[in-house]
Structure formats: C-alpha cells, structure tokens
Amino acid sequence: MTHCPDYSYLANVLLRRAGIVLAEKKTHMIETRLMPVVRRFGFRDIPSLLKELHYGHEALVQAVIEAMTTNDSAFFRDRKTFDEFRDIVLPALKEARSDTKQLKIWCTACAAGQEPYSIAMLLDDAKLADEGWSITLVATDINSQMIARAQEGVYSQFEVQRGLPIRRLVSNFTQEGANWRISDHLRRMVTFRTFNLLDSYGWLPDCDVVFCRNVLMYFDLKTRASVLERIGDILMPDGALLVGPAESMDSYILGYVLADSAPGLFYKSRPAPARRLSLVK
Ligand SMILES: C[S@@+](CC[C@H](N)C(=O)[O-])C[C@H]1O[C@@H](n2cnc3c(N)ncnc32)[C@H](O)[C@@H]1O
Known part of the structure; x- marks a missing residue:
C-alpha cells in the first residue's frame, strides 16, 4: 500500500x-x-x-x-458579466467621466489573459480611444507563468473556441500554425503584472471598475472579506465591482450593494465606506 x-x-x-x-x-x-x-x-x-x-x-x-492554482479561464466567460459591463457599467462611466475622459480598470486574477483581452475587445468596440479617452487596463495574477502567457497572447485552437465568436477571432487574432496570436493593438491595451491579492494594493490606481471573478471561491472567508474590503478602498465611490456567478457575495460582506437585476455587478454602498466592511456572522 x-x-x-x-x-x-x-x-x-x-x-x-x-x-x-x-x-x-x-x-x-x-x-x-x-x-x-x-x-x-x-x-x-x-x-x-x-x-x-x-x-x-x-x-x-x-x-x-x-x-x-486553478487557472481555468475562457474568453467572454460568463457572457452576462461582459454584457453588464458593456451595457450598464461603461455607459454610466462614460457619462460620469466625460470631463476627465479617463477610465481605470483592474482585472484581479486574469489567468492566461482571456478575461482582460475580452474587456479590451469591448473597450475597443466602444471606440473610446478615438474619442480621446485614456484607458488604463491593469491585469494581475499570482501565477507568473500565467502572466507570461498572457503577455505573449498566444492561444490554442481549443482556447479560442471557448467563448470567442468567430468574427472576433478573425478580426483580432492571427493564426500561427495551430495557435492564434492576439493583435498587437489589443495586447498594448493591457498592462500585466504578477501580483498576489494578499499583498498591498498601494501601487494600484483608484479604479473605476474591478473584475474579481472566479478567484474568491478558492479563498477562506477571512481572505475573501479582506480582499473585498481592500478592493473597496481603491474603488471610486461610483465604481463597479464585477464578481463571478459562483461567488455569491451577499452572505460575506457589507460595504457593497448588488445592482438591480444585474447578477455579479456590485457598487459600493453609500454612505458606509467599504473600509468598514466586516464579516457577517
Ligand atoms: C479560475 S482562474 C479565474 C480566471 C478569470 N478571472 C476567469 O474568471 O476566467 C483563478 C485565478 O486566480 C489566481 N489566483 C489564485 N490565488 C490568487 C491570489 N492570492 N492572488 C492573485 N491571484 C490568485 C490563479 O492563479 C488563477 O489564475
């Protein structure tokens, strides 16, 4: 034995x-x-x-x-979240930031980059850069090998088949043998960095949108609460937090409110600052 x-x-x-x-x-x-x-x-x-x-x-x-670490991901994974980002979050921020024309987005656990590149595709569709917007899209993961892959931006046939519409594949990737390489244009839109969500968030800008999807579910309650609290600290008062469908947050946190009829989309609850977030017993 x-x-x-x-x-x-x-x-x-x-x-x-x-x-x-x-x-x-x-x-x-x-x-x-x-x-x-x-x-x-x-x-x-x-x-x-x-x-x-x-x-x-x-x-x-x-x-x-x-x-x-579990690094499973896909382009436009949980499609509804990206629809919410495109149809609810972006239009609201376009209006709210029309004076500064600046948007800061953080994708917190980006695995091999499918998630931030999906965000980049939607930002590209919105033609914000053409209208003079400055967009910061930071994508991080604890796994340095994943970050290296994300920076490379090369995906297998299997990976691009998961969730990526064919028209996006054709217009945003070039074929390299059996693989597909993301366009330089999209790659340049994302800044990748190896980063542990347990470490200090001091280097991050104040964010308009934070994607924290399919990672909290691997954490214990204390870590979940601490991560969400610290995200709240760097999220703008009218900023949006998008979480994955498997990590229903309502029983864990105070400091955020779920947007009406938009599962996974949270705003900071006001006036209570997210700093006061604590575990619900
Ligand atoms: C299942 S993937 C989710 C990828 C993507 N967010 C999605 O929804 O498709 C979880 C990712 O969380 C990362 N991760 C796990 N613990 C982490 C931590 N403490 N700090 C940052 N990233 C972490 C893993 O390396 C992995 O790439």
Whole structure:
C-alpha cells in the first residue's frame, strides 16, 4: 500500500501565502500538480518536496503556490458579466467621466489573459480611444507563468473556441500554425503584472471598475472579506465591482450593494465606506 503524504503543511502554506483553501480530499489533483515541481527542483518524490517546503525557500514556495492554482479561464466567460459591463457599467462611466475622459480598470486574477483581452475587445468596440479617452487596463495574477502567457497572447485552437465568436477571432487574432496570436493593438491595451491579492494594493490606481471573478471561491472567508474590503478602498465611490456567478457575495460582506437585476455587478454602498466592511456572522 502506498503511503499518503501529509498535506497539512502544504495546506498551511497555501492558506497563509495565497489565501487558497486546499481541498484535502483531492489527493490525485494535488499529486498531478506537484509532480512538475518535483521534477523541476530535482526532488525524489512528493514527500521530499513537502519536507523541503518547511525551509521556506522562496523560489520553491512560489513554484508550489503557482502549481496549486486553478487557472481555468475562457474568453467572454460568463457572457452576462461582459454584457453588464458593456451595457450598464461603461455607459454610466462614460457619462460620469466625460470631463476627465479617463477610465481605470483592474482585472484581479486574469489567468492566461482571456478575461482582460475580452474587456479590451469591448473597450475597443466602444471606440473610446478615438474619442480621446485614456484607458488604463491593469491585469494581475499570482501565477507568473500565467502572466507570461498572457503577455505573449498566444492561444490554442481549443482556447479560442471557448467563448470567442468567430468574427472576433478573425478580426483580432492571427493564426500561427495551430495557435492564434492576439493583435498587437489589443495586447498594448493591457498592462500585466504578477501580483498576489494578499499583498498591498498601494501601487494600484483608484479604479473605476474591478473584475474579481472566479478567484474568491478558492479563498477562506477571512481572505475573501479582506480582499473585498481592500478592493473597496481603491474603488471610486461610483465604481463597479464585477464578481463571478459562483461567488455569491451577499452572505460575506457589507460595504457593497448588488445592482438591480444585474447578477455579479456590485457598487459600493453609500454612505458606509467599504473600509468598514466586516464579516457577517
Ligand atoms: C479560475 S482562474 C479565474 C480566471 C478569470 N478571472 C476567469 O474568471 O476566467 C483563478 C485565478 O486566480 C489566481 N489566483 C489564485 N490565488 C490568487 C491570489 N492570492 N492572488 C492573485 N491571484 C490568485 C490563479 O492563479 C488563477 O489564475
């Protein structure tokens, strides 16, 4: 009988360093994700890697965290959210910011870039740049390999088939062998950066829109609340927060209100500042 490694310290590292709760029953998934790290760092097996993890060498810790993240994404994933962004959020902000003509958008857990590039396509459709608008679109993820992929902007046939209408594929990508490369125009619209949502948000601008989708669900309650609170701190008073359908927030937070008949779209509740957000027991 094979000996099952003790994943409790791994769980501890993931929670402490990335807010991620390890589903302990998924041992097969854990092993599949850790094996490339075992090979890359030259360990004999997973228990040897787990033992070394106790010494806290940063390169190993980062590699393990990255390996344990779930990076599944798709262009225009949960289409309704993008419709809300295009039909509700953008028109309101166009009016509210007509004097400065500046928009600042943060996509918080962008995986391989499908989400920020989908946002960029909608901004491009709106022809804001032609009307003299200055748009900052920052996209971040804890996983540096994902950020490198996003910056490269090259996707497989399978990836572009998931959610991307054919007319967008033809007009915004060029084929490179079996893959598709995003246009330079869209790539230049996004600034990518490796960033852990547990770290300080001080470098970020005050944002008009924050996308925080399909990431909170991996966090424990405390981390969720802390991330949402700190997003509230950098969100403009009339800014919008878009979350994924799987992370219904109402039972977790104060400080935001759900927009009428727009699932996943939240505004900061006023006058209560988001700073006072706390866990609902
Ligand atoms: C399932 S993907 C979601 C991608 C995209 N937002 C979407 O909805 O399609 C979750 C992403 O969250 C990232 N992530 C997990 N923990 C994080 C953390 N503490 N800080 C920043 N990103 C994190 C993962 O690396 C992964 O790329």
